[in-house]
Amino acid sequence: MIRLYQLLKTLINLVLSVVMFFLVTRLVLRFFGANPSTPFVQWIFNISNFLMFPFANIVPNVVTQTGILDMVAIITLLAYLIIGYLILGAIESSTQTAEVIEEEEEYEYPKVAHYHDVPTSHRRKRQV
Numbered sequence: 001m002i003r004l005y006q007l008l009k010t011l012i013n014l015v016l017s018v019v020m021f022f023l024v025t026r027l028v029l030r031f032f033g034a035n036p037s038t039p040f041v042q043w044i045f046n047i048s049n050f051l052m053f054p055f056a057n058i059v060p061n062v063v064t065q066t067g068i069l070d071m072v073a074i075i076t077l078l079a080y081l082i083i084g085y086l087i088l089g090a091i092e093s094s095t096q097t098a099e100v101i102e103e104e105e106e107y108e109y110p111k112v113a114h115y116h117d118v119p120t121s122h123r124r125k126r127q128v
Contacts, residue, residue, distance in 0.1 A: 005095040009088060016084040022048045023077040026070060033067040052076045 026048040034041045055076045062069040 005091055009091055012084055012087055012091070016080065019051060019080050019084075020077065022051060023073050023080075027073050027077075030061075030070045030073070031064075031067040048073065051080070055079065 022044060025044050029041055029044060036042065036045060052072055055072055057072070058075055059071045061071055
Protein backbone atom coordinates (compact mmCIF):
# COMPACT_ATOMS: atom_id res chain seq x y z
CA MET A 1 0.00 0.00 0.00
CA ILE A 2 2.84 2.38 0.80
CA ARG A 3 4.38 1.70 -2.59
CA LEU A 4 1.19 2.92 -4.27
CA TYR A 5 1.54 6.23 -2.43
CA GLN A 6 5.19 6.49 -3.47
CA LEU A 7 4.25 5.77 -7.08
CA LEU A 8 1.49 8.37 -6.99
CA LYS A 9 3.79 10.99 -5.46
CA THR A 10 6.45 10.28 -8.07
CA LEU A 11 3.90 10.54 -10.88
CA ILE A 12 2.59 13.89 -9.61
CA ASN A 13 6.14 15.24 -9.27
CA LEU A 14 6.87 14.11 -12.83
CA VAL A 15 3.76 15.83 -14.20
CA LEU A 16 4.60 19.02 -12.27
CA SER A 17 8.13 18.95 -13.66
CA VAL A 18 6.90 18.61 -17.24
CA VAL A 19 4.37 21.42 -16.79
CA MET A 20 7.05 23.63 -15.25
CA PHE A 21 9.43 22.86 -18.14
CA PHE A 22 6.94 23.98 -20.79
CA LEU A 23 5.79 27.09 -18.93
CA VAL A 24 9.27 28.28 -17.94
CA THR A 25 10.56 27.61 -21.46
CA ARG A 26 7.66 29.64 -22.83
CA LEU A 27 8.46 32.49 -20.43
CA VAL A 28 12.11 32.56 -21.51
CA LEU A 29 11.31 32.32 -25.22
CA ARG A 30 8.71 35.10 -25.06
CA PHE A 31 10.89 37.33 -22.91
CA PHE A 32 13.83 37.14 -25.31
CA GLY A 33 11.62 37.50 -28.39
CA ALA A 34 12.16 34.06 -29.96
CA ASN A 35 10.95 33.58 -33.54
CA PRO A 36 7.46 31.94 -33.25
CA SER A 37 7.74 30.37 -36.71
CA THR A 38 10.58 28.08 -35.57
CA PRO A 39 9.30 24.48 -35.13
CA PHE A 40 10.65 24.10 -31.59
CA VAL A 41 9.14 27.41 -30.48
CA GLN A 42 5.82 26.51 -32.12
CA TRP A 43 5.84 23.15 -30.31
CA ILE A 44 6.52 24.81 -26.93
CA PHE A 45 3.85 27.46 -27.55
CA ASN A 46 1.24 24.90 -28.64
CA ILE A 47 1.69 22.74 -25.57
CA SER A 48 1.90 25.70 -23.19
CA ASN A 49 -1.21 27.26 -24.79
CA PHE A 50 -3.09 24.06 -23.92
CA LEU A 51 -1.82 24.26 -20.31
CA MET A 52 -2.69 27.96 -20.06
CA PHE A 53 -6.21 27.68 -21.53
CA PRO A 54 -8.04 27.80 -18.14
CA PHE A 55 -6.18 31.01 -17.24
CA ALA A 56 -6.30 32.76 -20.64
CA ASN A 57 -6.71 36.54 -20.68
CA ILE A 58 -6.75 36.99 -16.91
CA VAL A 59 -4.22 39.82 -17.02
CA PRO A 60 -2.41 41.56 -19.88
CA ASN A 61 1.20 40.77 -20.73
CA VAL A 62 3.95 43.25 -19.92
CA VAL A 63 5.86 44.46 -23.00
CA THR A 64 9.52 45.37 -22.44
CA GLN A 65 12.29 46.49 -24.79
CA THR A 66 13.67 42.95 -25.08
CA GLY A 67 10.45 40.98 -25.30
CA ILE A 68 7.19 40.13 -23.59
CA LEU A 69 6.75 39.13 -19.96
CA ASP A 70 3.93 36.59 -20.17
CA MET A 71 1.97 37.22 -16.97
CA VAL A 72 -0.61 34.52 -17.75
CA ALA A 73 2.19 31.95 -17.95
CA ILE A 74 3.44 33.06 -14.53
CA ILE A 75 -0.06 32.82 -13.03
CA THR A 76 -0.54 29.41 -14.65
CA LEU A 77 2.79 28.17 -13.31
CA LEU A 78 1.93 29.30 -9.78
CA ALA A 79 -1.56 27.79 -9.97
CA TYR A 80 -0.30 24.38 -11.12
CA LEU A 81 2.42 24.40 -8.45
CA ILE A 82 -0.06 25.23 -5.70
CA ILE A 83 -2.52 22.57 -6.89
CA GLY A 84 0.27 19.99 -7.21
CA TYR A 85 1.66 20.66 -3.75
CA LEU A 86 -1.81 20.54 -2.21
CA ILE A 87 -2.32 17.12 -3.81
CA LEU A 88 1.11 15.99 -2.58
CA GLY A 89 0.26 17.21 0.92
CA ALA A 90 -3.00 15.28 0.90
CA ILE A 91 -1.18 12.14 -0.24
CA GLU A 92 1.47 12.62 2.45
CA SER A 93 -1.12 13.01 5.21
CA SER A 94 -3.06 9.96 4.04
CA THR A 95 0.22 8.00 3.91
CA GLN A 96 0.95 8.88 7.53
CA THR A 97 -2.58 7.87 8.53
CA ALA A 98 -2.22 4.54 6.70
CA GLU A 99 1.13 3.88 8.41
CA VAL A 100 -0.39 4.48 11.85
CA ILE A 101 -3.30 2.16 11.09
CA GLU A 102 -0.93 -0.57 9.82
CA GLU A 103 1.23 -0.28 12.95
CA GLU A 104 -1.84 -0.64 15.18
CA GLU A 105 -3.05 -3.67 13.23
CA GLU A 106 0.32 -5.45 13.38
CA TYR A 107 0.54 -5.62 17.19
CA GLU A 108 -1.21 -8.61 18.70
CA TYR A 109 -1.98 -8.72 22.36
CA PRO A 110 -1.39 -12.06 24.07
CA LYS A 111 -4.48 -13.95 25.08
CA VAL A 112 -3.10 -14.66 28.57
CA ALA A 113 -0.36 -12.51 30.00
CA HIS A 114 1.92 -13.92 32.65
CA TYR A 115 4.09 -11.80 34.85
CA HIS A 116 7.31 -13.09 33.30
CA ASP A 117 5.98 -12.34 29.76
CA VAL A 118 5.45 -8.63 30.44
CA PRO A 119 8.50 -6.47 29.67
CA THR A 120 10.06 -4.92 32.76
CA SER A 121 9.25 -1.43 31.51
CA HIS A 122 5.52 -2.25 31.74
CA ARG A 123 5.56 -3.87 35.20
CA ARG A 124 4.12 -1.90 38.06
CA LYS A 125 6.32 -1.28 41.04
CA ARG A 126 5.03 -2.62 44.30
CA GLN A 127 4.05 -0.04 46.80
CA VAL A 128 5.19 -0.89 50.26
